[in-house]
Amino acid sequence: MKHPASSQNSCVKCGKCCQKNGPVLHLDDIELITKKILIPENLVLLRKDEPAMDSILEKPVLLENELIKIKGKKPGSWTCLFYDTKTSLCLIHKDRPVQCQILECWNPQKITEFYNKNTLSRKDLLNKGSALEEIILMHEQKCSAGSFMELLKIKIYSSVNNDQEINKMISFDIEFRKTFQEKTGISNQCLDYYFGRPLNELIPAMTRFIKNYSVLQSN
Numbered sequence: 021m022k023h024p025a026s027s028q029n030s031c032v033k034c035g036k037c038c039q040k041n042g043p044v045l046h047l048d049d050i051e052l053i054t055k056k057i058l059i060p061e062n063l064v065l066l067r068k069d070e071p072a073m074d075s076i077l078e079k080p081v082l083l084e085n086e087l088i089k090i091k092g093k094k095p096g097s098w099t100c101l102f103y104d105t106k107t108s109l110c111l112i113h114k115d116r117p118v119q120c121q122i123l124e125c126w127n128p129q130k131i132t133e134f135y136n137k138n139t140l141s142r143k144d145l146l147n148k149g150s151a152l153e154e155i156i157l158m159h160e161q162k163c164s165a166g167s168f169m170e171l172l173k174i175k176i177y178s179s180v181n182n183d184q185e186i187n188k189m190i191s192f193d194i195e196f197r198k199t200f201q202e203k204t205g206i207s208n209q210c211l212d213y214y215f216g217r218p219l220n221e222l223i224p225a226m227t228r229f230i231k232n233y234s235v236l237q238s239n
Contacts, residue, residue, distance in 0.1 A: 028126040046139055061209040062101055069082055072087070076131070169230070
């Protein structure tokens, strides 16, 4: 994260931080959502127990808590949705998330101390006991990222054929999202905000993490 120019002491608007990763939201960012500066279509949920890149450690980790972050500009890329590739500027700079405000690439200590504190989750945004909260809880009970990861571990490291269980969970996840969308009329882009990325899309990242983590454990 340290900028190569050792004499740097201010932002030079190079856009490297924006291209590397979109920001995770914190409790201080709730107003950006309530004022609709950030809307569900702009955001993605990273669920507890799924692998994600830790920008401070610069390696994949299993998330201990769910996180909400700004989506990437396109699938497979985490370049921030609001990064203007033509000007190298932020399209919401005046209302940028607090993580972006704090980041100083030439002095990483500040963001390192703040990075994992008071991060935003769905429980901070949902009304307690609401129908939406119950729907989200039902989805988590049936197809949590942690449960899916365990099924993939069995498939990779044992002789047990559990393809049926894996496919059953994937199918439930797909049908659940489809039903929710049909009943609420929300756009397809909102589903990643309410339920995280589909399980079938997590398979490559989870598989890499399982194999790499096991190699590290054995050394």
